[in-house]
Amino acid sequence: MTATLVPPATAQAHRDPNVLRWLGAYTASMLGDSVYYLALSWAAVQAGTPAQAGLVMSASAVPRAVLMLGGGVIADRLGPRRVVIGSDAVRCGAVLAVALLLFLTSPGLWPLALLAVVFGAVDAVFMPAVGALPARITGKDQLARVQGMRGLAIRCAGVVGAPLGGLGVALGGAPAAFALAGALIAVSVPLLVSVRVRDLPGDGTPRAARTPRSDLGEGLRYVRRHPVLGPLMLAIALGDLGFVGPLNVGLTLLADRRGWGASGMGWVLAGFGAGAGAASLLLAVRGRLPRAGLVAGCAVIAGSVAIGSLAHVPALPAAVGTAAVVGLLTGLSGAMCGALLQTQADPAYLGRVTSVSSLVSLGLTPLSMPFAAAAIGAWGLGPVFAVSAAVCGLGGVVALAVPGLRRAELPG
Numbered sequence: 001m002t003a004t005l006v007p008p009a010t011a012q013a014h015r016d017p018n019v020l021r022w023l024g025a026y027t028a029s030m031l032g033d034s035v036y037y038l039a040l041s042w043a044a045v046q047a048g049t050p051a052q053a054g055l056v057m058s059a060s061a062v063p064r065a066v067l068m069l070g071g072g073v074i075a076d077r078l079g080p081r082r083v084v085i086g087s088d089a090v091r092c093g094a095v096l097a098v099a100l101l102l103f104l105t106s107p108g109l110w111p112l113a114l115l116a117v118v119f120g121a122v123d124a125v126f127m128p129a130v131g132a133l134p135a136r137i138t139g140k141d142q143l144a145r146v147q148g149m150r151g152l153a154i155r156c157a158g159v160v161g162a163p164l165g166g167l168g169v170a171l172g173g174a175p176a177a178f179a180l181a182g183a184l185i186a187v188s189v190p191l192l193v194s195v196r197v198r199d200l201p202g203d204g205t206p207r208a209a210r211t212p213r214s215d216l217g218e219g220l221r222y223v224r225r226h227p228v229l230g231p232l233m234l235a236i237a238l239g240d241l242g243f244v245g246p247l248n249v250g251l252t253l254l255a256d257r258r259g260w261g262a263s264g265m266g267w268v269l270a271g272f273g274a275g276a277g278a279a280s281l282l283l284a285v286r287g288r289l290p291r292a293g294l295v296a297g298c299a300v301i302a303g304s305v306a307i308g309s310l311a312h313v314p315a316l317p318a319a320v321g322t323a324a325v326v327g328l329l330t331g332l333s334g335a336m337c338g339a340l341l342q343t344q345a346d347p348a349y350l351g352r353v354t355s356v357s358s359l360v361s362l363g364l365t366p367l368s369m370p371f372a373a374a375a376i377g378a379w380g381l382g383p384v385f386a387v388s389a390a391v392c393g394l395g396g397v398v399a400l401a402v403p404g405l406r407r408a409e410l411p412g
Contacts, residue, residue, distance in 0.1 A: 013142040014149065014284060018196050022137055025191035026130070027153040029088055032184035034161020035168065036095055036119070039177035040112060042169050043102065048109045056112050060120030061366065065359065067124035072355025073215045075129040080136065080351060083129035085192045087122050092185040094118045099178035127362065131354030135342050136197040140411040141288065144339040148283025151335055155277040219352030227404035228293075228344045229353060235395040235405070236337055236357055239300050240365040242392025243330060245372030246307050246385050247272070253376055254311065254319075264316050271320035275327025283335050293408035296336035297399030303329030304396065308389030311381040333396075339410055 013019045037057075044053035075083050098115045101107055134146045168177035210218075223229050255265035289295055306326045313319045337357075345353040375384045399405050 012287065013138050013145045016138060016142075019138050019142075019146065019149075021191050022133070022195045023149055023153060025088075025188040025195065026150065027156060028184050028187040028191070030153055030157035031161045031164065032091075032095075032181045032186075032188070034157045035165040035177060035184060036181035038162055038165030039168065039174050039181055040116065042165075042177065043174035044109065044112050046174065047106075047112065052109055056109055056116055059113050059116035060123065063117055063120035064123045064362065067121055068127070068359040068362075069216055069220075069352070069355050070212065071125035072128040072219065072352035072358075073212050074125050075132050075351025075355070076219070076348065077212070077215065079197075080129035080132040081192065081195065081197045083125055083351075084133060085189060087126035087129065088185055088188045088192065090122050091119060091126075092182050092189065094122075095178050095185065096182035099175045099182060102173075102178065103175040127358040128351045128355035131338070131342070131358065132350035133197075135347065135350060137195060140343050143342050144283050144289065144292070144335065144410050145287040147335040147338045148280045148285070151280030151331060152277065152284060155273055155280065158273065216352065219349055220356070222346070222349050223353060223356050226344070227402075228340065228408050231398055231402040231405045232337060232340060232344075233356055233360060235297070235300070235398040237360045237365070237395070238398065239304075239330075239333065239392050239395030240361050241368050242304060242388045242390070242395070243307065244365045245368045246310065246388045247326075249369045249373045250311070250376060250381065250385060250388070253373070254381055257381065258314070258316070258319075260316050260319075264319075267316065267320050268323045271323035272327035275324035275329075276331035277327075278324075279328050279331030279335060282332070288410050289336065290409065291407075292336045292340055292410045293399060293405045296333045296340070297396045297406060299329045299333035299336070300396030300399060301393050302396075303333065304389040304393035307392055308386050311385035336410075340408055343410055344408065 041053065041057060044056040047053075048056070071083075094115055098111050101111055134143055134150075138146055164180065165177050168180040172179075223233060251265060251268060255261065255268065258264070260268075283289070303326055306322055306329060310319060310322050310326070313322055341353055341357055342350065372384060372388065375387075
């Protein structure tokens with residue numbers, strides 16, 4: 001499929017119809033994802049034991065992590081728009097096929113596990129391509145605003161998707177919920193087809209003489225040697241390693257030990273979501289914050305302090321407020337890091353650069369969750385939250401200690 005080329009964008013992203021079509025497609029795709037995960041969880045619990053359901057839910061993690069770097073190579077070789085369209089088409093077809101199968105028969109867990117594996121493999125190419133696409137639909141000076149708009153879409157999908165999935169299950173069980181997920185993902189495809197993209201400098205680099213393996217090695221060397229991207233990847237890795245455990249496993253155990261229950265944990269998560277949404281809204285409205293590297297580093301360090309304090313907050317309202325601060329600071333630093341990745345990377349390497357950051361954030365850091373749970377059981381909440389906060393804070397220290405990253409700016 002040949003993309004329609006447009007000249008460098010000059011309109012503000014939130015007023016650009018082309019960007020808004022991309023945003024609509026991305027929002028529909030994320031809504032479909034949210035409904036899909038609820039439908040998969042429900043169907044797996046109904047068809048097997050809790051342990052089997054857990055295996056089905058985690059089946060996508062392995063192919064996603066193993067194939068992620070290769071997905072970045074594919075995005076750079078084929079173009080991110082084409083890869084995103086193909087990924088959504090495959091996901092839509094797979095979900096609708098399982099919906100039909102569940103409607104006609106009761107096949108057990110095998111189609112659910114297969115669907116999870118397919119989703120994980122497709123995610124490995126989808127995520128790098130999604131990260132590389134904004135630079136082709138708007139100007140560099142609008143990428144921070146696009147990051148804010150993307151963050152708002154993710155929050156919207158998280159808030160609206162779960163009730164939609166629950167409604168689908170209530171009306172027609174897992175088949176109806178899967179069908180709804182497929183329909184939402186399907187909405188993204190024609191919108192993506194209508195999105196106009198532009199060539200970037202370096203797009204014409206000949207690739208026929210190079211192998212995917214050499215492309216991957218070249219991309220990894222590029223990230224390692226880059227004065228901003230290399231330390232930025234380290235900062236992202238440390239920040240996420242210190243953040244994932246407390247927010248996922250630690251928060252559940254904290255709510256249980258404080259007697260807040262599931263509803264209390266829900267309020268704390270809502271506070272985090274509100275803070276992260278506020279950070280996204282700030283960037284969507286402002287479009288740019290000066291001294292992006294410095295802001296990102298300071299936000300990570302301040303956020304790590306807030307993370308560490310969560311374990312010592314006795315009352316639920318204070319915990320909700322603290323979680324909102326964590327969401328605001330981590331949302332701000334995450335958006336700044338994402339915008340820096342896109343503006344600092346050479347266009348020819350955008351897919352591979354995004355695949356490295358996605359692998360760090362979504363492929364490796366979840367491995368910290370079982371270790372966090374075991375550590376809390378052995379030493380308690382306070383020490384583990386403190387260590388996690390220190391690891392997270394190290395990411396901010398890296399951002400502030402490396403001159404190239406600390407002085408990094410977003411285009412004006």
